[in-house]
Amino acid sequence: MTLDPARLLVVGAGLMGAGIAQVAAQAGHDVLLFDARAGAAQAAHAQLAQSLHGLAAKGKLTTEVAAATLSRIRPVAALQPADLVIEAIVEDADAKRALFAELEALLPPEAVIATNTSSISVTALARGLRHPERLVGLHFFNPVPVMKLVEVVWGLATSPDVAHAVTDLASRWGKTAVHARSTPGFIVNRIARPFYAEALALLQDHAAMPEVIDACLRAAGFRMGPCELMDLIGHDTNLAVTKSVFEANFYDRRFTPSLVQQELVDAGYLGRKSGRGFYRYP
Numbered sequence: 001m002t003l004d005p006a007r008l009l010v011v012g013a014g015l016m017g018a019g020i021a022q023v024a025a026q027a028g029h030d031v032l033l034f035d036a037r038a039g040a041a042q043a044a045h046a047q048l049a050q051s052l053h054g055l056a057a058k059g060k061l062t063t064e065v066a067a068a069t070l071s072r073i074r075p076v077a078a079l080q081p082a083d084l085v086i087e088a089i090v091e092d093a094d095a096k097r098a099l100f101a102e103l104e105a106l107l108p109p110e111a112v113i114a115t116n117t118s119s120i121s122v123t124a125l126a127r128g129l130r131h132p133e134r135l136v137g138l139h140f141f142n143p144v145p146v147m148k149l150v151e152v153v154w155g156l157a158t159s160p161d162v163a164h165a166v167t168d169l170a171s172r173w174g175k176t177a178v179h180a181r182s183t184p185g186f187i188v189n190r191i192a193r194p195f196y197a198e199a200l201a202l203l204q205d206h207a208a209m210p211e212v213i214d215a216c217l218r219a220a221g222f223r224m225g226p227c228e229l230m231d232l233i234g235h236d237t238n239l240a241v242t243k244s245v246f247e248a249n250f251y252d253r254r255f256t257p258s259l260v261q262q263e264l265v266d267a268g269y270l271g272r273k274s275g276r277g278f279y280r281y282p
């Protein structure tokens with residue numbers, strides 16, 4: 001099976017959905033971008049325009065590529081039929097399940113649904129679908145245009161044809177795809193949980209400020225420190241991932257969510273996307 005979607009729908013126009021739309025459009029696909037929040041898909045398009053024109057001004061891509069990429073992304077006000085849907089909505093199993101049920105009423109039976117979930121069981125998300133074999137995890141990393149890695153996540157019912165087809169597509173988009181069975185947190189997020197958790201524990205112990213923790217880890221060779229990385233990811237998303245991994249590991253204490261992060265979410269300090277997290281953003 002070769003996946004060369006003439007109609008590609010990205011659902012969720014937040015950090016990840018906008019990045020996925022950009023990468024797909026840059027690879028030559030026409031992309032429909034939908035978000036449940038009125039105006040969000042248009043806002044994402046406007047933000048993409050700003051960042052692509054910025055890249056063109058810096059000479060990182062040509063103005064023609066920037067213009068062509070933008071022209072291929074069309075914000076839409078309702079879900080549409082498509083050959084491939086990439087779901088990048090909120091990290092919430094019930095919300096994703098409800099969306100898939102709506103999509104199945106619209107999609108042809110052979111259409112593929114890829115979920116960008118960071119941590120929710122693809123096996124469990126597929127349960128209840130009319131065609132569970134067409135659901136596969138396609139886990140991009142943030143920022144999507146920059147990060148090469150993609151985890152292709154197999155649920156128990158995922159068709160090998162579907163998994164291989166999305167792998168091939170991701171490679172054509174310049175990504176490096178690795179395969180993982182659907183276990184809590186998959187590969188990267190499982191390993192990364194303690195990285196965030198220990199930084200949050202240090203903060204809870206008042207051992208050091210975020211700036212100091214980040215500076216230490218950068219000096220140790222990490223590209224970003226854990227606090228600035230959590231600000232980039234979004235604390236709402238990161239907390240949802242931690243809760244999902246904690247629950248899926250039968251409440252193993254190693255994955256206990258942090259009160260520090262819960263407080264940030266409760267305050268609406270979600271990180272870069274809300275203008276404030278551990279740090280403030282202009």
Ligand code: NAD
Pocket residue numbers: 011012013014015016017034035036037040087088089090091092095099116117118119139140141142232233234237241273
């Ligand atoms: P985000 O908060 O930036 O964006 C989510 C968007 O989904 C919002 O615009 C929201 O309005 C929209 N939305 C919510 N419910 C919807 C629905 N039912 N239908 C349509 N749109 C809906 O979140 P994000 O960071 O882009 O994360 C999206 C997904 O990608 C999550 O599953 C997350 O775990 C995963 N992910 C996030 C990161 C990251 O670093 N932030 C990395 C990899 C994967």
